[in-house]
Amino acid sequence: MNIPKTSYPRIIIIGGGFAGIALARKLSKQEVQVVLLDKHNYHTFQPLLYQVSTGGLEPDSIAYPIRKILKDFPNFHFRLAEVNEIDTTCNTIKTNIGDLKFDYLVVASGSKTNYFGNTEIEKHSMAMKTIPQSLNLRSLILENFEEALLTTDLHERIALMNFVIVGGGPTGVELAGALAEIKKGILPKDYPDLDTRLAQINIIQSGGCLLKGMSENASAKAEDFLEKLGVHVWKNVRVTNYDGKTVTTNSDLTFDTATVVWAAGVQGATIKGLDAKDFVTRGNRILVNQCNQVKGFEHIFAIGDIACMATDEFPNGLPMMAQPAIQQGQQLGSNILKLIEEKPMKPFEYKDKGAMATVGRNKAVVDLKTLRFQGVFAWYVWMFVHLFFLIGFRNRMVVFVNWVYNYIRFDREARLIIRPFKKKFKL
Numbered sequence: 111m112n113i114p115k116t117s118y119p120r121i122i123i124i125g126g127g128f129a130g131i132a133l134a135r136k137l138s139k140q141e142v143q144v145v146l147l148d149k150h151n152y153h154t155f156q157p158l159l160y161q162v163s164t165g166g167l168e169p170d171s172i173a174y175p176i177r178k179i180l181k182d183f184p185n186f187h188f189r190l191a192e193v194n195e196i197d198t199t200c201n202t203i204k205t206n207i208g209d210l211k212f213d214y215l216v217v218a219s220g221s222k223t224n225y226f227g228n229t230e231i232e233k234h235s236m237a238m239k240t241i242p243q244s245l246n247l248r249s250l251i252l253e254n255f256e257e258a259l260l261t262t263d264l265h266e267r268i269a270l271m272n273f274v275i276v277g278g279g280p281t282g283v284e285l286a287g288a289l290a291e292i293k294k295g296i297l298p299k300d301y302p303d304l305d306t307r308l309a310q311i312n313i314i315q316s317g318g319c320l321l322k323g324m325s326e327n328a329s330a331k332a333e334d335f336l337e338k339l340g341v342h343v344w345k346n347v348r349v350t351n352y353d354g355k356t357v358t359t360n361s362d363l364t365f366d367t368a369t370v371v372w373a374a375g376v377q378g379a380t381i382k383g384l385d386a387k388d389f390v391t392r393g394n395r396i397l398v399n400q401c402n403q404v405k406g407f408e409h410i411f412a413i414g415d416i417a418c419m420a421t422d423e424f425p426n427g428l429p430m431m432a433q434p435a436i437q438q439g440q441q442l443g444s445n446i447l448k449l450i451e452e453k454p455m456k457p458f459e460y461k462d463k464g465a466m467a468t469v470g471r472n473k474a475v476v477d478l479k480t481l482r483f484q485g486v487f488a489w490y491v492w493m494f495v496h497l498f499f500l501i502g503f504r505n506r507m508v509v510f511v512n513w514v515y516n517y518i519r520f521d522r523e524a525r526l527i528i529r530p531f532k533k534k535f536k537l
């Protein structure tokens with residue numbers, strides 16, 4: 111891997127997401143060697159992926175080169191690599207570019223889409239966890255409209271314009287809202303020959319409310335916002351299959367559709383060597399103690415989505431969100447330094463800053479610790495918070511300018527089929 115030898119302890123971080131970057135930044139000017147590995151050479155700001163999928167933002171405005179984030183730190187090394195295995199006996203990681211020994215290892219590999227074992231759904235539906243997946247979805251949505259314009263078969267046209275989003279969490283809600291805005295603001299302008307009333311947006315939630323985990327008010331308001339935008343909200347309905355043509359559910363309800371977006375769950379992106387039952391718990395997450403140490407090891411840690419740290423308030427693990435990941439990364443930085451100096455580590459305490467979701471123009475819901483509000487002000491708060499946490503001045507400016515432009519012009523100019531999506535099935 112061509113990593114220089116050093117007398118400093120070597121800390122390997124797997125994953126340049128929110129958790130890995132926060133940790134690397136914390137360790138950047140210390141007397142340690144940090145090696146960060148990621149299968150992408152950029153950090154992805156996942157909360158805005160849905161805007162890439164719906165043509166609101168270009169992908170490069172929500173991605174940032176990992177090398178640039180840490181370019182000024184002398185003991186920092188980045189390698190573009192996929193880690194395939196962790197050998198906990200020899201303290202070595204095995205990657206597609208070679209093996210590397212560590213003194214301390216931090217797994218920050220995040221999460222991946224959970225299809226709950228349904229291979230048909232996995233094969234035919236669209237996920238939205240990475241930038242390439244979001245670009246695939248963007249292409250598919252636009253290709254479906256192009257096809258709908260050409261087909262003479264009404265049933266096929268309806269299916270091409272029927273969108274089914276499975277999962278009523280923030281991702282599903284935000285995507286449904288954005289698609290509804292495309293139907294209202296873009297379709298009539300771009301496709302005057304198409305009966306845009308045929309475009310339907312469905313969001314299916316297995317539980318009794320949207321945005322589970324947020325307040326009842328937020329959930330009800332989000333549903334109200336979506337319905338006002340013309341989205342069909344189906345609650346207490348569980349999707350059982352999708353064969354590339356029809357979505358079946360546990361009720362009589364079926365949907366003929368060319369587009370299913372699976373936003374119904376994620377699971378830890380475990381790596382061989384730390385994926386055995388001894389280490390992994392609910393949601394395929396690695397069980398860690400209050401100092402993020404993996405069971406049985408003093409020098410191996412897990413942080414962010416991949417880590418399951420149970421607390422009194424969150425007995426099933428902290429939420430798989432950006433804030434716990436960032437806070438754990440920052441705190442682990444201090445703790446590893448303490449461990450090196452043989453001082454006691456400080457147990458992690460999660461500072462819950464609340465949750466928020468946007469449904470569309472002037473429509474968002476915000477639950478802070480002591481304050482809950484919805485509507486236009488919530489939308490401004492949502493935008494401010496997302497701009498603040500985006501990495502890089504250029505990205506913040508580009509996103510801000512895009513949002514202002516889209517707001518004034520009711521537009522989404524990134525509706526481009528740059529890399530056509532090859533469907534694995536035909537209606």
Ligand SMILES: Cc1cc2nc3c(=O)[nH]c(=O)nc-3n(C[C@H](O)[C@H](O)[C@H](O)COP(=O)(O)OP(=O)(O)OC[C@H]3O[C@@H](n4cnc5c(N)ncnc54)[C@H](O)[C@@H]3O)c2cc1C
Pocket residue numbers: 124125126127128129130147148149150152153154155156157158159160191192193194218219220221238239280281379381413414415416430431432433435466
């Ligand atoms: C569509 C979407 C919307 C979201 N919206 C919100 C939101 O509004 N608010 C919020 O708080 N949270 C949101 N989240 C969740 C939030 O993005 C995650 O909780 C957060 O990214 C977790 O950070 P992490 O560092 O643990 O993992 P990630 O950010 O997922 O980073 C993991 C990194 O590890 C790398 N990696 C994985 N496996 C390997 C391997 N084997 N080898 C090398 N590299 C590897 C990946 O490439 C990735 O860069 C959203 C998530 C998604 C998908």
